[in-house]
Amino acid sequence: MNSYQLVxxxxxxxxxxxxPYHHETIPVVDQLFEQEKPENVVVILFDGMGSxxxxxxxxxxxxxxxxxxxxxxxxxxxxxxxxxTSMKTGLTPVEHGMLGWNMYIEPLDQIIELxxxxxxETGKVNETYLEKHRSYFPAKEITKELQExxxxxxxxxxxxxxxxxxxxxxxxxxxxTCREKGKKYLYVYDPEPDHTMHELGSDHEKVRKLIxxxxxxxxxxxQQLENTLLFVVADHGHTxxxxxxxxxxxxxMELLEKTTSLEQRTISFRVKKGKEQLFExxxxxxxxxxxxxxxxxxxxxxxxxGTGKEHPFFESAIGDYIxxxxxxxxxxxxxxxxxxxxxxxxxEDEVLIPLIAVCCNIVKKKYNYGMNGPCVFNxxxxxxxxxxxxxxxxxxxxPIYYFGFSAQxxxxxxxxxxxxxxxxxxxxxxxxIATAWNHDEQVMSxxxxxxxxxxxxxxxxxxGMLLAKGYGYTGASTEKQYMEEAYHLGQSI
Numbered sequence: 001m002n003s004y005q006l007v008x009x010x011x012x013x014x015x016x017x018x019x020p021y022h023h024e025t026i027p028v029v030d031q032l033f034e035q036e037k038p039e040n041v042v043v044i045l046f047d048g049m050g051s052x053x054x055x056x057x058x059x060x061x062x063x064x065x066x067x068x069x070x071x072x073x074x075x076x077x078x079x080x081x082x083x084x085t086s087m088k089t090g091l092t093p094v095e096h097g098m099l100g101w102n103m104y105i106e107p108l109d110q111i112i113e114l115x116x117x118x119x120x121e122t123g124k125v126n127e128t129y130l131e132k133h134r135s136y137f138p139a140k141e142i143t144k145e146l147q148e149x150x151x152x153x154x155x156x157x158x159x160x161x162x163x164x165x166x167x168x169x170x171x172x173x174x175x176x177t178c179r180e181k182g183k184k185y186l187y188v189y190d191p192e193p194d195h196t197m198h199e200l201g202s203d204h205e206k207v208r209k210l211i212x213x214x215x216x217x218x219x220x221x222x223q224q225l226e227n228t229l230l231f232v233v234a235d236h237g238h239t240x241x242x243x244x245x246x247x248x249x250x251x252x253m254e255l256l257e258k259t260t261s262l263e264q265r266t267i268s269f270r271v272k273k274g275k276e277q278l279f280e281x282x283x284x285x286x287x288x289x290x291x292x293x294x295x296x297x298x299x300x301x302x303x304x305x306g307t308g309k310e311h312p313f314f315e316s317a318i319g320d321y322i323x324x325x326x327x328x329x330x331x332x333x334x335x336x337x338x339x340x341x342x343x344x345x346x347x348e349d350e351v352l353i354p355l356i357a358v359c360c361n362i363v364k365k366k367y368n369y370g371m372n373g374p375c376v377f378n379x380x381x382x383x384x385x386x387x388x389x390x391x392x393x394x395x396x397x398x399p400i401y402y403f404g405f406s407a408q409x410x411x412x413x414x415x416x417x418x419x420x421x422x423x424x425x426x427x428x429x430x431x432x433i434a435t436a437w438n439h440d441e442q443v444m445s446x447x448x449x450x451x452x453x454x455x456x457x458x459x460x461x462x463x464g465m466l467l468a469k470g471y472g473y474t475g476a477s478t479e480k481q482y483m484e485e486a487y488h489l490g491q492s493i
Contacts, residue, residue, distance in 0.1 A: 001028070001070035001425035002352060006083055007306065009072060009233065009355065010090040010142070013041065017153075017185060019145055021090055022308060028069055028421060029357075036359050038229035040178045042186045045087060046214055047080060048194030048202075048343070050237020051352040057208040060386075063219040064232065069355045070425035074236045076304055077266035077324075078351050079344040080194065081114055083235035088141040088155075088187060092306025096139040097313050099305065100262030100344070104270070105129060105136065106316040111261045121259055136313070143187055152184035158191065167192075167213065171221045178225050190214070194238070201340040202238040202349075218358075225360035232356035238341045239349040241265070241330045249286045255279040261317075263344035264332055265325035267291075268318055276320060283323070290329035292346075294322045357421075381412075385419045393429035393463070393493070396451070400436040403446035416458070423458050430460040431489065439470040464489045 004026050011021040012029040051071045058065055075086045075093055077100060085091070085098040093099055102120045105112050108129060111120040117130040129136070143161065146153030154161045156173055164170040170190065177186060193210040200206055222230055246260065247253060255278060257270040271279045276295075283293055294304065296315065299322050305314070323331065325345030332338060343350045388394055398409045405413070416423055432451050436443045444467045455462050466489055468482040 001026075001355070001427075002073050004072045005075055005086075005306075006072060006233065006235070006353065007075055007086040007090060007092050009231075010087050013043065013142060013185065014090045016041065017142070017146060017151070019090075019142065022095075023090070023092065026072070026355075028425060029355075032229060032357060032359070036229055038227055038359075039183050040186070040225070040228035041184070041231075042174060042178065042188065042225075042228060043087070043231045043233065044174075044188040044190065044218065045084065045233050045235060046193065046211075047084075047189070047191050047235055048197050048238050049211060049214075049234040049354070050349060051234075051354045052237055052349045053193075053197075053202055053207070054211065054354055056203065057211045058215060062212075062215050063222075064215045064354065064356050067232075067356050067358050069357050069421050071352045072233075072355050073351050074234075074353055075306060076346070077263055077344040078236035078346070079263050079266070080235050082305075084189065085137075085139070086306075087233070087235065088143070089139045090142065091139055092308050094303070094305040094310055094314055095308040097137055097311030097317070099314075099317050100266060100268070102261045102263075103313075104258070104261050104268070104317050104319065106313050107132075107136075111259065120261065137311075141187075142185065146185060152180075152182050153187075154184065155187045155189070157187075157189035160187075160189065167217055171217050174221060175224050178228055194235075197238045197341045198339040201240055203240070222358045222360045228360040230358040230360050232354065232358075234353040236343045237348075237350045237352060238343050239328060239345065239347055240340065241328050241342045243332050243338055244287065244290065244329050246331050246333050249282075251282050252279065252286060255282070259333065260331070261319070262322075264330040264336065264339075265342060265345040265350075267323045267331050269321040269323065271320040279321070283321070287323065287329075287331070290325065290327045291323040291331070292326050294324065296320055296322075381415045382418070384412075385416065388428070389419060389422055389426060391428070393431065394460075395431045395433065397433040398435075398447075400434055400443060400447060403443065404450060405447065413454070420458075425459070427459050427461055429463050429493070430455060431463050431493065432465045433468075433486075434466070435468045436470070443469060463493050 008024050008026050009029060011023045012025040014021040015025050015030065016033040054064060074083045079100060081098050081100055082093040085096050086093060089096055098114060102111050102113055108126060110126060112126055112129050113120065117125050119126050143153035143155050154177065156162045156164065156170065162173055164173050170188065174186060174188060193207050196210055197207055218232060255272055255275045257272050261268045280293065296318055299318050330342055396409065398406045434447055466482065466485055
């Protein structure tokens with residue numbers, strides 16, 4: 001599932017509400033919409049709450065973990081400016097143009113903090129930017145498009161259509177809004193735990209408490225909502241970093257036209273004309289172990305910022321080179337804020353984010369929608385299922401009993417349902433082995449149809465089958481034909 005990005009999730013939202021979308025949607029999300037047809041769709045985005053942070057801070061039976069559909073990826077770069085804009089619009093960064101915290105704005109010939117309007121080089125607020133921000137970045141949010149159509153779309157955030165005082169007030173606002181009449185979409189933004197992780201680090205005890213608190217409050221909220229499909233996502237994750245001071249490399253600094261822009265782990269460089277090759281050589285010599293360097297043309301050719309129609313400022317904003325962090329390093333200048341934990345690089349800690357779903361109209365009846373909740377039977381099967389999810393391949397092996405699976409293996413497969421969504425998203429490899437007493441042509445016909453349907457339903461990657469007939473006598477297991485088939489099947493995997 002981590003082949004999908006946050007923008008694809010946003011496109012699934014657009015699809016459900018009948019808005020045009022220009023990128024792939026996520027099939028399992030589309031299936032949930034089709035299955036449940038919720039009156040309310042609520043997306044809560046907790047800033048910085050990446051998958052690896054959840055792994056470190058929550059128990060396996062925590063609400064967020066038991067309701068995970070799977071992992072998806074942030075956009076590039078994995079930073080709030082780019083990712084939340086993609087979530088709010090369904091556009092890639094190359095399309096909406098919001099590429100990083102500080103960005104070169106071509107009409108102003110200035111590097112601007114996109115959310116504040118402050119010029120990076122002077123520290124002054126650029127009033128022209130504040131006046132023209134909407135015309136510079138005209139992409140409309142999903143909520144605004146719905147409002148223009150006379151439908152209900154609301155942003156609940158410190159800066160949105162409805163604001164809140166704290167986490168508990170946010171939950172109250174969501175609950176009250178969902179009780180109002182009409183089909184509606186709520187996009188909810190929380191700046192935590194990102195703010196605290198920047199300040200204290202992603203492994204700080206306060207971060208663990210913040211995430212646990214959000215896990216518990218969302219669980220309580222889900223028990224109060226009806227006819228609601230509730231999603232929890234993040235814009236990016238975090239990683240603990242070490243700083244490298246760009247000013248300690250004067251041989252690189254002297255080749256720059258302007259100060260750096262975008263992010264400390266995805267950095268744009270504007271290089272003096274004619275000095276490009278020299279810059280590349282010197283940068284890689286000094287920082288090449290910590291950063292991958294891309295020329296402007298490479299960035300464009302590789303679609304690093306996504307696909308789609310380029311924003312008018314895109315090529316000027318990326319500068320001549322983009323350096324992307326591949327380790328725990330960040331580049332700064334002396335005036336930059338130095339943060340304990342950061343993001344915008346391409347490590348798994350930063351890029352992988354959770355996609356959590358709760359079908360709230362049936363949560364009171366059967367706990368969850370049945371595909372990622374705890375199994376009703378208290379035995380060892382959940383451990384087996386979790387082991388399967390940690391694996392790359394599963395092998396089904398069964399004797400043929402009355403043209404189908406044995407009761408034992410069929411019972412085990414039936415128990416997959418409590419992890420159904422996760423198994424579907426895992427795309428496990430599969431090998432199927434069956435033995436039958438008879439040589440009859442029809443003896444395998446039923447099981448072949450069954451396994452084909454099962455493969456399709458669970459999104460398994462069929463690596464091959466071994467269907468051994470005529471095993472109704474002692475010594476049949478030594479038959480050369482099937483032993484060779486088994487050997488070649490094993491070699492092919």
